[in-house]
Amino acid sequence: NAGVTQTPKFRVLKTGQSMTLLCAQDMNHEYMYWYRQDPGMGLRLIHYSVGEGTTAKGEVPDGYNVSRLKKQNFLLGLESAAPSQTSVYFCASRRPTDTQYFGPGTRLTVL
């Protein structure tokens, strides 16, 4: 089992460009999450999904969109990247009665 994987691992964007981060899990988990981690601020929840076709906003959803068309995949989109979105992005998945399992992270820089 690969667990939770994230694609890409690193990305540099220019302001205004768009991109999609892919999270995939092979553990058949119902719930999936996207977080961002900034220095000194811990992890903050962007969006989450409790099942295929459902998404919900977390603590810091502005500037991001998500989709969960398949149970194993959770996509995070930036339509018009801004320097404030420079961060490390973590995806996580879990069963309803379990802890979260995290992916390795994606380091995004917006110039």
Add this chain to the structure above:
Amino acid sequence: AQKITQTQPGMFVQEKEAVTLDCTYDTSDPSYGLFWYKQPSSGEMIFLIYQGSYDQQNATEGRYSLNFQKARKSANLVISASQLGDSAMYFCAMREGTFQFYFGTGTSLTVIP
């Protein structure tokens, strides 16, 4: 108000000694869970220990134990017999209700040989 507060930005501990990392939380939901994660310099998030709000006993996992004081809303992590490999960032987190998670700002632990 902050949902999770970790007041120790950095901590030092001598190898083989025990160390306590502090965490307080704020919620009015009767159903919640408390977690500790370790983040080494390589960046991955590693789950350490979990305590449910209805659990009567403090959770333990090997050298890790969670000192759960519900009335004080604290969930401190105790690491016994510290090892050099314990040097890392440690994050306290809370699951509020079924879905939402909140993380603290973390504590950087350095184990001194």
